[in-house]
Amino acid sequence: MSEHLLIERDGGLLTLRMHRPDKKNALTRAMYTSMAETLDQAERDPSVRAVLLTGGEDCFTSGNDVADFIQAPPSGLNSEVFHFMRALFDFSKPVVAAVAGPAVGIGTTLLLHCDLVYVARGAQLKMPFVNLGLCPEYGSSLILPRLLGHARAAELLLLGQAFTGEQAAAWGIANQALDDGAATLSKAREMALRFLQLAPSAVVDSKRLIRAPGREELRRVIEEEGALFGQRLRSPEAIEALTAFMQRRPADFTRFA
Numbered sequence: 001m002s003e004h005l006l007i008e009r010d011g012g013l014l015t016l017r018m019h020r021p022d023k024k025n026a027l028t029r030a031m032y033t034s035m036a037e038t039l040d041q042a043e044r045d046p047s048v049r050a051v052l053l054t055g056g057e058d059c060f061t062s063g064n065d066v067a068d069f070i071q072a073p074p075s076g077l078n079s080e081v082f083h084f085m086r087a088l089f090d091f092s093k094p095v096v097a098a099v100a101g102p103a104v105g106i107g108t109t110l111l112l113h114c115d116l117v118y119v120a121r122g123a124q125l126k127m128p129f130v131n132l133g134l135c136p137e138y139g140s141s142l143i144l145p146r147l148l149g150h151a152r153a154a155e156l157l158l159l160g161q162a163f164t165g166e167q168a169a170a171w172g173i174a175n176q177a178l179d180d181g182a183a184t185l186s187k188a189r190e191m192a193l194r195f196l197q198l199a200p201s202a203v204v205d206s207k208r209l210i211r212a213p214g215r216e217e218l219r220r221v222i223e224e225e226g227a228l229f230g231q232r233l234r235s236p237e238a239i240e241a242l243t244a245f246m247q248r249r250p251a252d253f254t255r256f257a
């Protein structure tokens with residue numbers, strides 16, 4: 001189990017907290033594996049009624065560890081990140097997210113697969129995939145244009161434009177924006193605890209129904225995005241962008257035709 005994933009149990013509520021503060025909770029392969037295994041166990045454990053996913057009061061996550069992207073780029077359906085996202089995608093019980101501070105890359109994408117999302121007003125969300133020479137992932141190229149319309153989705157996914165927690169709530173990516181990280185965590189916890197009072201099978205059946213429309217199409221898009229993402233990670237454009245991030249300089253795409 002990764003030392004960077006803190007797991008708490010409070011009755012039927014399981015809390016997963018990403019905790020790698022010196023790297024803004026950047027997600028390593030070990031963290032993905034721990035999160036996937038924890039979700040898989042929770043899926044099988046009838047005493048778990050709901051999951052709360054958070055990075056704490058100051059930072060959700062800066063996304064995939066960029067050094068990992070360079071040294072061990074995930075390849076396809078057997079990668080650690082794919083195991084985690086599949087576990088989240090297939091998780092039958094409610095998942096509630098509490099988001100404060102940065103939520104970058106997969107940190108924003110994964111919210112599209114949670115059931116309830118509470119966010120601090122000033123949280124900074126962004127999906128800078130094109131900026132990194134990459135492409136959208138895990139269904140965001142299908143879900144976001146449907147949710148936001150093409151124009152706004154294009155700003156977020158083609159330009160990698162950042163947006164605030166307040167905007168995320170106004171646009172329907174999050175349920176509610178709260179004043180700060182503490183209020184966000186407290187609200188998310190309060191809402192997650194509500195599931196513990198509800199009939200568990202009714203919750204699971206209802207989640208399945210509201211997730212069902214378009215699910216097979218979504219699965220197909222996720223595989224298509226995943227294959228392209230894997231190719232793009234090995235492209236000269238991505239290598240330039242990821243190296244530039246590690247060297248703390250702007251990426252230079254001028255030499256690419």
Ligand code: COA
Pocket residue numbers: 022023024026027061062063064065066067102104105106128129132245
């Ligand atoms: N992978 C690896 N390391 C990361 C990281 C990531 N995704 N995000 C941040 N870090 C590291 C930084 O390199 C730095 O390490 P150092 O102290 O050893 O130099 C440390 O975390 C703090 O980051 P820093 O950028 O100095 O903090 P900040 O408060 O100025 O900015 C972010 C925070 C999250 C806005 C910024 O780090 C960022 O944009 N990261 C996103 C990286 C990214 O593009 N992720 C998406 C991948 S698809």
